[in-house]
Amino acid sequence: MESKRKLYIIEILGILLGLLWLAPFYLMIVNAFKTKKEIFMGVLGLPEQLRTENFVEAFIDLDFMQSLFNSVLITGVSVAIIIFFSSMAGYALARNKSKLSGAILLLFVSAMLIPFQSVMIPLVSLFGMVDMLNQAGLIFMYLGFGSSLSIFLYHGAMTGISTTLDEAATIDGANKFQTFTRIIFPLLKPISVTVGILNVIWIWNDYLLPSLILNENNATIPLKMFYFFGQYTKQWHLALAGLTIAIIPVIVGYFFAQKQIIEGVSEGAVK
Structure with missing residues (x-):
């Protein structure tokens, strides 16, 4: 009886916490369909009619x-390059047991402590x-920071x-690059998914670095939203509609990639 009571309390707290996290999304979506007058009259109520023209x-x-x-271009290319080069570097440092490789790894770890x-x-x-203040320069910077x-x-x-996998591949006539790409890298799928998720979240949502590098014509979604809010400071119905549109790609992307994400995280946990 006591255990059921604790379970009910945990479920109620979970529901309350879920509602707390969903509250900003409710306010954003509901007010995106309102007129500016309706928003100033009350932000919690439902709109009198759905104004799709805001969107x-x-x-x-x-x-x-x-x-x-x-x-998509900047995030996709950056994450692909980070995974490719970082996996090769991790492989080389792990297989080389010298003091120099240990010092290089320590140098990479220490670099994480440097604030941007x-x-x-x-x-x-x-x-x-x-003359590299453009998308190519931004991708190169993401490679360095990630x-x-x-x-x-x-x-x-x-x-x-x-x-022993490396030794077997060498006996079969494979060189180091072939051993890594054909034998080792497929085994790194769980950690590659983890690295991909961490870098996608960071790069997709990054505002500061693109704001220093890109102009308005090459702006990413977070940077464009900054310009948009600056243009529509008092027209919150348009700003919230734009914010709702901006999160749609993230939701759609997760919907299509959730199987791979869950499999990668699960395999990594089991391993």
Whole structure:
């Protein structure tokens, strides 16, 4: 009886916590369908009628398709490059047992402690000198900032893979690159999913670095939302409609990738 009572209390607390997390989404979606007058009259109530024209106007003013393309391009290319190079670096450092490899790994781990704000001004100045304040430069910066944690995770995962696989591949005539790409990398799928999720969340939602590098024509969705809110400071019905449109790609992306995400996390937990 006591255990059931505790279970009921936990369920009630879980429901209350879930409602607390969903409250901002409710306010955003409900007020996105209202007029500006209705929002000022009350933000909690339902709209008198669903004003879909708010979304049409916000979609056009956001230049949503171009912003979506910029975000997908920068995030996809950055994450793919981070996974490719970080996995190779983690493999090389894990298989090389010298003191130098240990020092290099320590250097990568130490780099995670450096705050971006302390290097952003000289970094932007340096990239401005070589004319790389564009999408390619931004992707290159993401590779640098995202590699430290990714290499650390890959290095930890590599310690659980036996070196006998490398030896068997070498006996069969494979070189180091073939051994990694055909034997080792497929075994790193769980940690690759984890690295991908962490970097996608970070890069997709990043505002500060794109705001320093990109212009308005190449703006990502978070950067475009900043311009949008600046343009419609008092027109909250349009701003909230634009914000609702901006989160749709994330929801759709998770809907299609949830199987891979759950499998990767589950396999990583079991391993």
